[in-house]
Amino acid sequence: MCKTIIILVYFYNHFKILILKEKYDLIFCGGGLSTLIFLNKIISDNYFDDKSILVIEKDPNLIPKKTWSFWEKKDSYWNDFIIKSWDKIIFKSQNVFIERNLSNMNYKMIKSESFYNHIYDKVKRQPNIKISKGDVVDVLDQYDCVVVKTRNETFKAGKVLNSIPNDSYKTNLNFPVLLQHFVGWTIKTNKPVFDEDKATLMDFSIDQKNETRFFYVLPTSKNEALVEFTLFSKELITNNEYDIEIKKHLQSLGIIDYEIKLKESGIIPMTCFPFDNANTKNLVNIGTAGGWTKPSSGYTFRFVDKYSDKLIDFIKSERSFKKFKLRNRFWFYDLLFIDVLYYKNHLGSILFENMFKKNKFKSIFRFLDNESSFIEELKIISSFPKWIFIKSFFKNLPKIISNYL
Numbered sequence: 078m079c080k081t082i083i084i085l086v087y088f089y090n091h092f093k094i095l096i097l098k099e100k101y102d103l104i105f106c107g108g109g110l111s112t113l114i115f116l117n118k119i120i121s122d123n124y125f126d127d128k129s130i131l132v133i134e135k136d137p138n139l140i141p142k143k144t145w146s147f148w149e150k151k152d153s154y155w156n157d158f159i160i161k162s163w164d165k166i167i168f169k170s171q172n173v174f175i176e177r178n179l180s181n182m183n184y185k186m187i188k189s190e191s192f193y194n195h196i197y198d199k200v201k202r203q204p205n206i207k208i209s210k211g212d213v214v215d216v217l218d219q220y221d222c223v224v225v226k227t228r229n230e231t232f233k234a235g236k237v238l239n240s241i242p243n244d245s246y247k248t249n250l251n252f253p254v255l256l257q258h259f260v261g262w263t264i265k266t267n268k269p270v271f272d273e274d275k276a277t278l279m280d281f282s283i284d285q286k287n288e289t290r291f292f293y294v295l296p297t298s299k300n301e302a303l304v305e306f307t308l309f310s311k312e313l314i315t316n317n318e319y320d321i322e323i324k325k326h327l328q329s330l331g332i333i334d335y336e337i338k339l340k341e342s343g344i345i346p347m348t349c350f351p352f353d354n355a356n357t358k359n360l361v362n363i364g365t366a367g368g369w370t371k372p373s374s375g376y377t378f379r380f381v382d383k384y385s386d387k388l389i390d391f392i393k394s395e396r397s398f399k400k401f402k403l404r405n406r407f408w409f410y411d412l413l414f415i416d417v418l419y420y421k422n423h424l425g426s427i428l429f430e431n432m433f434k435k436n437k438f439k440s441i442f443r444f445l446d447n448e449s450s451f452i453e454e455l456k457i458i459s460s461f462p463k464w465i466f467i468k469s470f471f472k473n474l475p476k477i478i479s480n481y482l
Contacts, residue, residue, distance in 0.1 A: 100233040101131045104225050106213045107240035108134030110145075110189075110377070111364025113196045115238065115385045116206070120199055124393055130206045131232060133225065137197070137208050142341055143189040144261065144303055145378040146295060148442045151183050155382075158195070161186045161297045163276035166438060170281040170430040177438045184276050186295060186303075187378070213241055218357040236392065240364040246350040251476065252412075253419035255347040256312070257375035260319035261293070261305035263339040269299035270332055279433075281426035283326060289418065289425025292326055301338075309347060309375075309418060309425055345375040349412040351480055353402055361388065361398040368403070372411040373418075374445050407447040409481055410454070416469045428461055435460040 103125075105112045112132060119125040149155070151162075162183040168175045200206050211227030216237060223237040246254060277294040284290075289309035296302040306322050308314070319342075327335065345365070352368030363369060369384050370377045384403060391401050418425055432441060436457050443449040444457050458466070470477075 099129075100222060100235065102128040102235050103130045104223070104232060104234035104237045105130070105132045105240070106216060106225060106237060107364075107366075108132050108137055108208070109141075109240055109364065111240045111367075111369065111381045111385070112238070113193065113200075114381050115363065115388070116200050117196050118385055118389060120203060120206075122389065126205065128205060130203075131234070132200070132206065132208045133211045133213055133227060133232070134208065135210070135212050137210055140193045141189055142339060143343070144295075144341060145187045145189070145192075146184065146293070147376060147379045148179070148182055148184050148446075149379065151181060155185070155187065158187045158192050159185045160188055160191075161273075161295070163274065163295075165275040167275055167277040168279050168429075168433040169277065170426055173430055173434055175433055176275070179438060179442075182439065182442065184278065186297070213239075216360060218360045220358060223359045235359065236398075237360045238388075239360060239362050240366050242366045243355065243362075245355075246346060246348055246352065249350055252348050252350040253415055254350070255309050255415060255419055255422075257307065257309055257345040257347050258313055258343070259305050259307040260316075260323065260340065260342045261303050262323055262337050263301065263303050263341075264327070264332075264335040265301045265338055266332060266335045267300075268334070270330075271296035271299050271302050273298050279429060280326075281429065283322070285423060285426055287423040289422055290322075291426070291429075294330075310422060311419070313344070345370055345377070347372050347375055347415060347418075349408060349415055351404070353404070356398040356401055358397040358399060361401055363388065371445065371447075372408075373414040376445065379446060404481055405447070406454075409477060410458070412473055412476065412481075413466050413469045416473055417465055421465065424462075424465075431460040432457060 105116070116132070162185045164179045164183050166177055166179060166184055197208075200208065209230075211230060213225060213227055215226040216239060217224045217226075218237075222233050222235060225232045225234065225237060246252070271294075273296045276296070277292065280292040280294065281290070283292065291307055293305040293307065294302055295305075304323060304327065306319055306326065327333070347370075349372050350368065352362055352366065355362055361367065363384075364381055365377065367384075369380050371380055387403070388401065414428075418428070440449060440453045440457065444453060449457070
């Protein structure tokens with residue numbers, strides 16, 4: 078009797094899938110940063126004009142309050158969204174103070190509210206794109222289509238782009254996972270205290286407490302700035318500890334009288350875990366879920382931008398997503414850097430200090446953007462303590478052979 082019931086349930090579920098009237102060309106699971114960047118690009122691409130597209134988002138009306146910052150050429154695709162940019166950058170540690178002009182580059186800031194609202198407004202005007210509120214509970218590639226189940230509905234698609242993270246990387250034993258975690262305060266002061274033309278990119282001059290800790294100070298005016306406390310570490314700290322450190326840092330800058338206009342926070346995994354191994358014929362993971370965050374820095378916006386372009390071209394080729402791989406020599410560099418930082422977390426400030434002290438900012442940014450030349454890479458790598466990285470190389474050689482070579 079039990080076997081009969083199980084068989085009936087099996088055929089009932091498959092029959093439900095077969096009779097689904099509508100099959101989309103593309104379904105996006107999740108409507109965050111990576112999905113919005115991707116949609117913003119394909120809206121102006123004629124190839125997708127006749128494609129039926131569904132975006133499934135748990136709460137489309139909930140817009141996160143986040144700040145994205147990145148370096149880029151002065152003129153770029155995203156300039157309309159930039160609320161502030163800087164061409165003078167400061168790096169600090171307990172031993173050095175470096176201030177440089179970026180010449181043809183800027184460090185740029187985007188606020189999520191205007192970004193989300195603008196792109197969602199564009200998406201809603203497209204007749205071939207539909208937004209559905211739903212909590213995705215299962216995605217199954219059935220070779221000829223992908224079935225996406227929410228708590229209340231079931232959908233079919235030719236291809237699925239998933240940006241909802243899977244926690245499998247947290248329990249893996251082969252690839253160390255550091256956490257980049259941060260709390261930022263946007264503050265407003267009564268008196269002009271900031272130089273709005275200069276952004277402090279990394280300030281390691283604070284007590285490291287055997288971890289990797291630093292501050293960003295990104296002024297948008299003489300009276301207003303985002304002050305962000307960031308850590309690269311294995312474990313999180315308490316909410317109270319973030320606040321204590323930010324207050325202490327503001328006092329060290331002589332800032333006592335201020336109003337907190339906005340608080341934001343985040344946790345970004347820093348790992349070389351091979352997320353793309355989970356891609357199937359018709360299902361590809363994007364954004365953080367696809368490993369599109371730079372492992373050694375936690376920077377995401379620029380990589381989502383670049384990888385979206387690569388994926389759009391790949392979709393047009395109509396190949397299996399199993400073949401969509403982004404690993405290159407920079408993955409190898411990140412693997413070693415994360416390994417060293419994981420087991421010797423107290424060396425973080427020294428590693429970054431050596432890199433910024435011995436190299437041009439332009440070369441560093443190209444390196445962190447995976448766009449540097451081999452000569453630039455050799456020079457930057459030579460800035461680091463050699464023996465530690467040589468040991469890491471031989472320890473990780475089996476991973477390098479199986480996942481990269």
